[in-house]
Amino acid sequence: MDVVVIETPQLGDRSYLVHDGTVALVIDPQRDIDRVEAAALDAGVQITHVAETHLQNDYVTGGLILAEKHGAAYLVNADDHVSFSRVPVTDGQVLRVGRLTVSVVATPGHTHTHLSYVVRDDAHDGGPEAVFSGGSLLYGSVGRTDLVSPHDTAELAHDQYSSVRRLVDAARPEAALYPTHGFGSFCSTGPASRQESSTIAEQAKSNHALTDPHEDHFVAELLENISAYPAYYAHMSPLNAAGPGRPDLTVPDSVDPGELSRRLRAGEWVVDLRHRVAFADTHLQGSVSFEYGRGDNFTSYLGWVIPWNQPLTLLGPRGEVDQAIRDLARIGIDNPDAAVGPDSTGLDIGALAPEFPRARYPHGDWTLLMREQQPGDVVLDVRRPDEFEASHVAGARNIPVYELPGKITELPDARIWVHCATGYRASVAASLLDRAGRDVVLINARFKDAAGVGVETTP
Structure with missing residues (x-):
């Protein structure tokens, strides 16, 4: 048995x-199945079965x-209400894929x-075993x-406690574990590890879901650690x-300057993919910044902040637009329009709409805040509430970036210094504030560096 891992770091999944x-x-x-097909071609194998652990909540x-393209059996839980033909599978069912034995294990939670799948290679007695645990x-x-x-x-938290134990009992201790979530996905919760591989035995010794002997304590801890998740999740399971x-x-044909200008004037969502500093220095008035390819934040935060099913136009070099279209398709945002420039970090964004006004706002690190903050200025922290509660700038206000579009009017008419943990979410927030005509300064710095330059933080 060979297992090929297809990573999607943009969503934290495999x-x-x-x-x-x-x-x-x-x-x-x-x-985007071409990646799977390329892996099958490289391995010289035919795809005969496709299986879902669950109706996914974080991607399409x-x-x-x-399955349809390759004439493969599509394995989906018989209890899932779906609008397509599938091979319904149930707990305890055993299937054959060549010399592989696939056992179906119900793991609600x-x-x-x-469902989870325990796969064993029957080439010889005691062959290798692997567990595909999805979001269990x-x-x-x-x-x-x-x-x-x-x-x-x-x-479901109580179910999760029972299910992981049932799954461990269904597999050998040395079986390799292959989850779908847990690599940065918002579908995971609790003290997830950053390790790249593991076995059932390793998890039995270290995973809090398996080491906590008290179910009620585990459930309480799990519920306490639940934080916000992207708004687009609500649309994934129905899709x-x-x-x-x-x-x-x-990549679609580039929209002409006149049409791009019309969209900006109409208040449509026009997304600039360039580096956050380049955007702050000059951008088309009314556009918003979602820097592409930095920290794999683009897909989740765009899908979280921009209202679902709204017209969307991407601005940027062709190569970045091409990759952004692929990323957005994974969360059901299809066929965005684009204004495409050359593949160059020196792209003049103004050339895409020469007659349209440009805008800019200042940016800097924490020393800029220490030097230029005035009485009455607002420090806005756009991290999640749990991050804010752990530590924050003294006197700062907290509005998570995903709530900001609906709460801008709650902010006073003052200069707003906006920050997050690394600068990415702050750059999105700064562009939203600029789009709303507010006086904003982007703190393009890590929060953990604030105290080191004298910024008062608490606790």
Whole structure:
């Protein structure tokens, strides 16, 4: 048995190609299936089975289109209400994929109908075994349990406690563990590990879901650690249940300057992909900054901040626009328009709409705040509330970046110094404030460096 890992760091997820050298099973494929197909081609195997651990909440699946394209069996829980043909599978069922034996294990918790798959190579007695746990047992933690309904969160947390134990009992201690979530995905919760691989035995010794002997304590701790998740999640499971189609990943013809100007004047969402400092120095008035390719934050935060199903135009070098279109398709944002410049970091964004006004706002590090902050100025922290509660600038206000569009009017008419943990979310927030006509300064610095230059923080 060989397992090929297909990483999607932009969303903190992994998909898997599991094969015996001839035929393959694909677990939880992302919507851009060409990456999976390339892995199968490299391995010289035929995709005969595609399996979902659950109806995903953080991305649009490529499972249906991959199965249809390759004539593969599409394995989906029989209890999931879906609008497409599938091979319904249930707890305890055993399937064959070439010489691989695939055992289906019900592991409710992340969702009510969550499944895991224990795969064994039967080439010889005692062959290798692997566990594909989706959003159940993760490295160091488990999948969050609040994505189905607030009313079900506690019940699913209890289910999660039981499920991970059941999964451990269904596999050998030396079995390799391959979760879908837990690599930066908002689908995980608790003290997740940053390790790259693990086994059932390792998790049994270190994962708090397995080492905590008290179920109620585990559930209370899990619920206490639940934080906000991207707004676009609400649309993923319904899209996956309906059967998503093939995405169009081509870069569209560039919109002409007149049309781009009209969109900006109309208040449409025009997203500038350039570096945050380049945007602050000069940008088309009314556009917003979502820097592409820095820290893998682009997809989640754009899908979180910009209202769902709104017209969207991307501005930037062709190569970045091309990759952004792929990333957005993974969360169901299809066919954005684009104003495309050359593949150059020196792109003159104003050349895309020469007659349209440009804007700018100041930026700097914490020393700029110490030197130029005036009485009455506002320090705005756009991190999550749990980050703010752990430590923050004395006197700062906290509005998470994903809530800012609806709360800008709550801020006083004053100069606003905006920051986050690293500068990325602050750059998005600064552009939103600038778009609203506010006097803003971007603190493009790490929060952990503030106290070192004399900024008063608490606690």
